[in-house]
Amino acid sequence: MSTRDGRAWFPLPVRWTLAVSLALLTSTACGSQAHEADPTAGRATAGPAGLGPAPGGAGCPAGGGAVPDDVNRAGTDDLDGDGLADELWLAHDEGLRLLGVSTAGGARFSVVLNQWDEGAQEQRAGDRVSALAGRLGDGSAVILVNLGRSAALYSVVNCYIVATTDTENRPWLFDLGYEGTGDGVGxxxxxxxxxxxxxRAEYDSAKQTYTVSRRTVTLDRTGKRAGAGRSEVLGRGLAEGSAEVRRAQSVSCGNNAEISEPVF
Incomplete structure (x- = not known):
């Protein structure tokens, strides 16, 4: 289903051509030795080499750059496939915003989140980003970065954090009520x-109620591409403030905690 100008109904695969540029390379690695980013990850992250196996596997090898002192962190699902809970964090380091993961096995990897790029058009001056993560039933490990007006989708792939794209290689963004194509993600x-x-929570001004719908978003086997699946109506005639409407207007991933970046 599409709008009259042909855009996807929801979610919104961002129409900007830059990578929200939430994804620039941070080139830290095990110890102080630089590690070349996964060439298929689009200059996305830095971290120890190795594959992120299926749940119950060995996980990512220990190592990677140190976590900055100016950091907010929270426990989250197993993101590297070793069956143990990991940690998601947002930090500042030398004027850069960093999104990172520290695993139970001692691996550390991160990606730079730019403050002033085309993705920042989604924000107002002084807005702080927030993030939360989780593992899906198919084994995909996803991170949702709330920019205020949209939420960017990242995945943990091969012990890297990569910006997930659509089939046309554009960064995948979920509209949070500002483009009229969606209202939340979960x-x-x-x-x-x-x-x-x-x-999507569509408001009927005549009845003063909402119709809430949801559309599945599926990742390919690499975890680097996403596509919109089927949609379904969850409820009609819903009151503002109802649990269904609140959920549809939020960013969540199970019961995992959402963290905000430190104050600049």
Whole structure:
């Protein structure tokens, strides 16, 4: 389903051509030795080499750059596939915003989030980003970065954080009510069947109620590409402030905590 100008109904694969540029390379590595970024990850992250296996595997090898002192962090799902809970963090280092993961096994990897780029058009001066992460039922490990007006989708792939794109290689953004194409995003269901969805809460001014819909978002087997799946109506005639409407207007992933970046 599309709008009259042909844009996707929701979520919104961003129409800007820059990578929200939430994804520039941070080139730290195990110890002080530089590590070349995964060439298929689009200059996305830095971290120890190795594959992120399926849950119950060895996980990412220990190592990577030190976590900056100016950091906010929270525990989250297993993101590297070793079956142990990991940690998501947002930090500042030498004027850069960093989004990072520290695993239970001692791996550390991060990506630079630019403050002033085309992705910043989604923000107002002084806005702080926030993030939360989770593992989906298909094994994909996703990170949602809330920019205020949209949420950017990242994945943990091969012990890197990569900016997930659509099939045309544009960064995948979920509209949070500013483009009229969506209102929220969430990871729903239990761990074994959890799926990623975008929400739309359409307001009927005559009835003063909402119709809430959701559309599944699926990742390919690499975790680097996303596509919109089927949509379904969850409820009609819903009151403002109802649980269904609040959920549709939020960014969430199970019960995992959302963290905000430190104050500049």
């Amino acid at each position: 990871c729903v269901g239990d761990a074994s069947g959890r799926i990623l969805v975008s929400y």
